[in-house]
């Protein structure tokens with residue numbers, strides 16, 4: 004198998020490449036990544052010299068670069084992780100989200116069509132469905148009602164994908180997963196922000212009252228699901244991938260504080276650092292996500308295997324052991340971003 008992974012230097016992509024190199028050691032994997040602020044080759048340092056792995060730097064929205072890549076590699080399958088992925092950044096400036104997430108996906112689809120790839124997996128998100136109240140769960144047939152520019156750009160990409168399946172028969176599958184967590188997540192998302200700030204004795208900024216609900220999925224479970232979908236998912240279909248693990252944000256932050264307190268030598272109350280801040284997302288902040296994953300479960304026999312307690316412990320331990328990684332991926336740009344979202348806290 005010659006597999007092209009785009010965005011493989013990011014959080015989920017790097018975990019997926021590690022998973023594939025372990026479970027399919029005979030595959031050839033090419034990682035095509037622009038290396039934006041969120042992409043880091045450090046994420047793949049332990050596997051970069053593996054047989055069958057190579058890296059090409061490039062932009063999925065750059066037609067010429069993508070044409071050259073497909074002409075050189077002639078991939079049999081593509082898994083498209085490449086994206087601008089953070090809601091708060093999309094609210095500050097949506098431009099890069101439109102360029103990468105929509106145009107970039109179309110550029111890849113066009114190349115996939117020209118080179119007749121056998122499989123195209125589009126990595127999408129539960130955020131395309133918009134928000135839920137206290138009850139219910141999204142199925143693959145729920146309407147797409149995105150509420151922020153990130154979600155809108157991912158929903159648009161899903162529709163472009165659908166059209167390339169219908170109009171040109173590009174053999175694609177779309178996955179929509181819930182909130183992933185685990186090693187190598189860039190410190191702008193909830194868990195790594197909280198862990199880093201706690202270790203630095205800084206405020207733990209909870210948006211609004213922290214009552215929003217997310218469904219948490221350990222990244223390795225997602226990688227297992229994606230591997231199955233890549234090999235066995237039905238062409239033209241959408242698969243939800245969720246952790247069956249809904250928690251309010253404040254519960255997650257409290258759990259992280261508890262785990263950290265059990266890990267450090269001197270007893271410290273990290274919970275004292277929790278600070279409720281004015282919600283930077285305002286009306287664009289989705290209240291609740293929940294996914295009905297019965298399709299994936301019944302067709303591909305998948306269910307999550309890492310429960311929240313174990314997953315959070317593994318995650319906290321990884322960040323404790325890799326504080327240098329955290330500081331190495333943070334640049335001056337991150338400080339500016341932090342200033343804008345958290346208002347100088």
Ligand code: NAD
Pocket residue numbers: 009010011012013014015016035036037038039040041042043061062063064083084085086087088089103107126127128129157179180181182183184189
């Ligand atoms: P991430 O921000 O950690 O990584 C994105 C990667 O894409 C980076 O390596 C970046 O350099 C690369 N990239 C960005 N623009 C590019 C471009 N124009 N060309 C080539 N590479 C480019 O994101 P992530 O959290 O790993 O998410 C990966 C995918 O999964 C995204 O498509 C995202 O929408 C989706 N997703 C993420 C989550 C989550 O909880 N993190 C949940 C559901 C879906």
Ligand code: TYD
Pocket residue numbers: 090091182191192193194196208209210211213215216217252
């Ligand atoms: P995030 O990790 O950005 O993922 P998403 O927006 O894709 O769900 O945020 C998860 C939840 O945590 C979301 O409801 C916003 C909230 N949040 C905070 O309260 N404080 C923070 O510093 C961050 C980054 C997120």
